Amino acid sequence: GENVEQHPSTLSVQEGDSAVIKCTYSDSASNYFPWYKQELGKRPQLIIDIRSNVGEKKDQRIAVTLNKTAKHFSLHITETQPEDSAVYFCAANLGGSARQLTFGSGTQLTVLP
Amino acid sequence: DAGVIQSPRHEVTEMGQEVTLRCKPISGHDYLFWYRQTMMRGLELLIYFNNNVPIDDSGMPEDRFSAKMPNASFSTLKIQPSEPRDSAVYFCASSYGSREQYFGPGTRLTVT
Numbered sequence: 001g002e003n004v005e006q007h008p009s010t011l012s013v014q015e016g017d018s019a020v021i022k023c024t025y026s027d028s029a030s031n032y033f034p035w036y037k038q039e040l041g042k043r044p045q046l047i048i049d050i051r052s053n054v055g056e057k058k059d060q061r062i063a064v065t066l067n068k069t070a071k072h073f074s075l076h077i078t079e080t081q082p083e084d085s086a087v088y089f090c091a092a093n094l095g096g097s098a099r100q101l102t103f104g105s106g107t108q109l110t111v112l113p
Numbered sequence: 114d115a116g117v118i119q120s121p122r123h124e125v126t127e128m129g130q131e132v133t134l135r136c137k138p139i140s141g142h143d144y145l146f147w148y149r150q151t152m153m154r155g156l157e158l159l160i161y162f163n164n165n166v167p168i169d170d171s172g173m174p175e176d177r178f179s180a181k182m183p184n185a186s187f188s189t190l191k192i193q194p195s196e197p198r199d200s201a202v203y204f205c206a207s208s209y210g211s212r213e214q215y216f217g218p219g220t221r222l223t224v225t
Contacts, residue, residue: 043204043216044156089156099144100169101214103156
């Protein structure tokens with residue numbers, strides 16, 4: 001069936017290094033790709049999103065890139081800090097549905113001080 | 114705005130009991146979503162509403178689950194009868210149009 005695959009499942013980096021998380025999706029009709037951050041015991045919160053009419057979007061230390069041809073998108077965090085440690089989820093609106101999101105399985109990011 | 118409000122925050126119940134989870138979306142939002150999060154299955158969309166009308170309930174696991182939205186400021190997710198495999202964190206989220214989905218704090222359900 002239609003799904004979103006996310007890699008890696010765990011990622012450890014040294015403080016100050018960059019972290020990259022990748023997702024692939026199966027439905028070419030998808031056109032909205034948000035990324036959520038979930039700290040332990042907390043709710044998921046949107047950190048950045050991208051729509052299919054752009055290839056890259058940046059917000060300070062966070063950037064997302066999208067390759068529609070290859071059907072994959074990536075989250076890039078530069079100059080990582082301990083407070084970036086959390087689970088990160090990618091999502092896509094499979095089927096091009098305006099509202100329905102299918103989430104990836106999550107990446108546990110640990111930033112080592 | 115207080116954000117999306119969910120109650121209770123924690124619920125422990127015995128197998129076979131009825132469980133009702135509640136959600137108050139952000140005022141003015143026209144979409145409401147119910148998600149379930151487990152280690153095994155991740156974050157799954159159960160059902161969503163637009164202007165209080167259920168649009169897609171294909172994610173509802175079985176007939177034991179039901180959801181209602183009687184008005185724009187209140188929704189319930191009911192499990193009857195509950196089973197241990199229903200143990201999970203249930204999130205409610207709301208959005209306005211095609212904008213960001215805001216999640217509530219979640220209800221941690223434990224069925225013994």
